Amino acid sequence: MPHANPNKPPLWRLPFRAAALAWRELPPGRIARFVASAALSVLIAAACAQLFDWLDPHDYPPENGPLELGQAIVLAVTSLLLLVGIWRLRFEQRFFCALLGYALIFAILRETPRCVSEYYEGGLCIDTDWKPAIIALWTALFAFALWRRPLRLARRLEELSFFWVVPVALTGLLVVVSQVASTLVWVTTEETLELAAYLNLLFFAMALLRRPDRFEAPGGP
Structure with a gap:
């Protein structure tokens, strides 16, 4: 019976180890x-934030205000771009688009106020009863995309760039x-800072769709 290699890291550590190596090897x-x-x-x-405060310094509510509306819009656009990425990209990039693009719907719903919230003061809102329907629709969209463009898992870590x-x-961090x-x-x-975090994801999604070749692993398929 073969003995386990004591120098070989546990399987669950491999993705984290590879990600750390990818970080160090990035130009x-x-x-x-x-x-x-x-x-x-x-x-x-x-x-x-400064513009909204300047336009309406007295009634500018940071919570459930224009900044949160901007967050929801940025997240929605990013998620749609990642949905497009499932169709246009391949392998690891498609996997990334599928996971993050689907997860963002929950961030969108979190940032969009409920119409019955005690903090809601007007503007865009989502009725609580609609949230399950929105999640179901988003799930169906991503399921259809993945059915048409199935994911393929890596056979070895060298195929991944962890871009x-x-x-x-x-x-x-933001x-x-x-x-x-x-x-x-x-x-x-x-x-x-939340708006900045979501803008950063948007810019990354745009860069990925524009030049996917920049993010491919040298040993990838």
């Missing part, structure tokens, strides 16, 4: 572009900082 220029995209997202979100690690990590701001009741900062 510095590409990492710099990812960081610049995140910084640009913060600047645009901050400009939007999403840096932009997703930067987006996650979300984490926004939640810290939330605990401090810095509502405008929270909503601004």
Whole structure:
């Protein structure tokens, strides 16, 4: 009976190990572009927050206000782009588009206020009864896309580029900082950083669809 190799890492660690290696092996220029995209997202979100405050300084509500509406719109556009990516892209990129694109519907519903919420003060809202229907419709859309364009799993880690690690990590960092701001009741900062996080995902989705060849693994299929 063959003995297990004590130097071989557990199976569950392999994706994290490969992602860390991918991070280290990324060209510095590409990492710099990812960081610049995140910084640009913060600047645009901050400009939007300042603009809304300037247009209506007295009635500008950060919570359930124009910033959250902008978040929902950005998330919806990003999710639609990723849905397109399932059709246009292949292999790891298609897998990424399917997972993130589907998950974003829950973020959209989270950022869109309920019409019966005590904090709702007008504008775009979603009735609570419609949320299951929206999730079902989104599930059907992605299921149809994956039925027409099935996913193929990697046979070895060398086939994967983990191209999403840096932009997703930067987006996650913005979300984490926004939640810290939330605990401090810095509502405008929270909503601004959340908008920046979603803008960063939008820019990444646009870059992926525009030049998918830049994100392919050298050892990929």
